[in-house]
Amino acid sequence: MNDERLHKSLWTVTAPPRNFPVLPGDLDVDVAIIGGGVAGLTTAWLLKRAGKKVAVLEMHRILSGQTGQTTAHLTELLDTPYTALLKDFGDKGAHLAASSSRAAIEQIASTVETLSIDCGFTRVPAFKFAETEAELRDLLHEVAAARRVGLLASFNRSVPLPFPVKGALRVEDQALLHPRAYLLALADRVPGDGSHLFEQSKVVDIHDGTPCRVVTEHGTVTARAVVEATTTPLNRVALHTRLYPYRTYAVAAPLDGPLEPGQYFDSRDPYHYIRTQRVDGVPYVIVGGEDHKVGAHEDTAARFATLEAYARARFPLKRVTHRWSGQVIEPADGLPSIGRNVGSRHVYVATGFSGTGMTFGTLAGMVLSDLILGQENPYAALYAPGRLKPRAGAKDFIQENADVAFRFVADRLSKPDGRHLKDLAPGEGRILEVDGRKVAVYRDDEGTAHAVSPVCTHLGCHVHWNNAERSWDCPCHGGRFSPTGRVLNGPAVSDLPSRKLPVK
Structure with missing residues (x-):
């Protein structure tokens, strides 16, 4: 595979980047927005259109985070089944x-x-299909639930796929687009008339107040309101207990045969x-899945191999040309x-989008x-961060946070990798014991070893090596x-501290 396309999404390779400046110093605006992905750029565009002066602060490059890794399904078929939502909400x-979700799709269409x-926006049906x-049996319950909540849903025995299925839930009027082309158009329209978009401007602290202060490595932005449109909010510990x-993983390949444009979801767990x-x-056909808890599997490259095998067994592919992974909360x-x-009084958050980040973002x-803007929104109460739903997700809440507690202790007590520093291959990372203490060591392609503390600077858990994404x-x-x-x-907002390696 072409190195340029290795672990870069189809969107990143096929839409050229923009160059936005670094924050030059202190600045005052109406709203400071942290994060240059779909949620941040959409918020910025809508507020600027309403007459507000905004500043978007992106830690790296615009759309280089999880929005750049999306598979961009614009859909009313959410990760949480409607049977569960009806029960819990x-x-x-x-x-x-x-x-x-319908309103979000129409917002994109209108924009x-x-x-x-020019982003290839296309209306298509979506199918959730069963193979056993x-x-x-479960799918038929979901068909009934989808109709009950107002989706244009039907049950179909026939599905336009090149392999047999038992049947599918079909939902009309979903949509596809090139997400980077769409969002770069929004990014281009943010700067000007007192509004700004800054790259390479990492936020290190947020102070709620009148005004708020957003501290970056290059200056402080004061604002009447702050939006944290990051994958996970910065240092919101209570909220993090409810985010997992x-x-x-995803692969993309040019099609070597017909496939009706659309969205398709299988019924496995985890689904594809x-x-x-x-x-x-x-x-192109884009196939994603093979999800797992972050840090739970070191050989993440094996996930791509499994996903490629799944795609090749089901679709007429010429060759897999792109593969990438992302993080969903x-x-x-x-x-x-x-x-x-x-x-908070003036700090807003947006997180927990599951696998439908373009829609929820x-x-x-x-x-x-x-x-x-002080306007009524019919959906604000449903998604309010402070909502209380004791039954909804209680089992997952207990299990996930027990896993966090387990990892916090187990990784400290576990023995480091038994290999020696000299055995570490180029491109490989390992937790090793060096001079009696654990060190996270990576050897680059030129053979130079780099060592850092293995302790995450957020809340102190130990990091794990991801061999596919390095x-x-x-x-x-x-x-x-x-x-x-x-x-x-x-x-985390702070880098892992470097560690010295013995000179031998």
């Missing part, structure tokens, strides 16, 4: 979850039309997700947290902009670091 809550964005009799980080997209005149009760953070921009991943709350310890994803 009642008829009203489940109806609102469905209608809010594409208004701004004449047991899956079919998972890795997900499939979609089509025409890019630069070439029809699963919420305890099945729905994201969007709104004013608990205990757009919805986050809609809800947050209304809240900041990163140090924290299994507790999803923080990710480069091989040399630089923060890639929050909630």
Whole structure:
């Protein structure tokens, strides 16, 4: 595979980047937005359109985070089944979850039309299919639930796939697009008229107040409101107990035969997700899945191999040309947290989008902009971060946080890798014992070894090596670091401290 496309999404390779400046110093605006992904850019665009002066602060490059790794399903078929939402949130809550997803899709459609964005936006059906009799029984319940909450849903025995299925839930009027092309068009429209977009401007602290202060490595931004549109909010410990980080994987390949444009989801656990997209005149199929808890599997490269085998067995492929992984944040009760953070006056959060980040990220921009503008939003109460749903997700809450506690202790007590520093191959990372203490060591392709502390700077769990992405991943709350310890994803804001290696 071409090195340029190794672990880069189809979107990143086929839409050229923009160059935005670094924050030059102190700045005053109406709203400071942390994070340059779908939620941050949508919030910024809607607020600027309403007359507010905004500043978007991105730690790395615009759309280089999890939005750049999306598979971009614009869909009302959420990760949490409607059978579960009806049980946990009642008829009203489940109806609102469905209608809010519909509203987000229409918001994107309207923006594409208004701004004449060339992003391949296409209306398509979505299918959730069953391959076994047991899956079919569960699927029939979901068909009934989908109809009950207002989706344009039907049960189909025939599905336009090149392999047999038992049947499928079909939902009309879903959508596909090139997410990077769409969001770069929004990014281009943020700067100007007192608004700004800054890259390579890492936020290190947030102070709620009148005004708020957002401290970065290059200056302080004061604002009347702050939006944390990051994958996970910075140092919001109480909220982190209800957010669970998972890795997900995707491959893309040009089609070597017909496949009806659409979205397709199998009924496995964890499920696989499939979609089509025409890019630069070439029809692609994108297949994702093989999800697992962050840090739970070191041989993440094996996930790509399994996913490629799944794709090749089911679709007419020429060759796999792109592969990438992303991080999804699963919420305890099945729905994201969007709104004013608990205990804050002027700080807002948007997180827990599960596997439908483009849909929920757009919805986050809609809800947050209304809240900041003082306008009513019909979905704000459903997604409020402080909502209380004791039954919803209680089992997962206990299990996931028990796992965090276990990892915190077990990784400290576990023995480091038995190999010696000299045995570490180029491109490999390991937790080794060096001079009597644990050290996270990476040897680069030139043979130079780099050592950092294995203790995540968020809450002190130990990081694990991700061999596919060449990163140090924290299994507790999803923080990710480069091989040399630089923060890639929050909630950590500080790099892993470097460690000296013995000279031999």
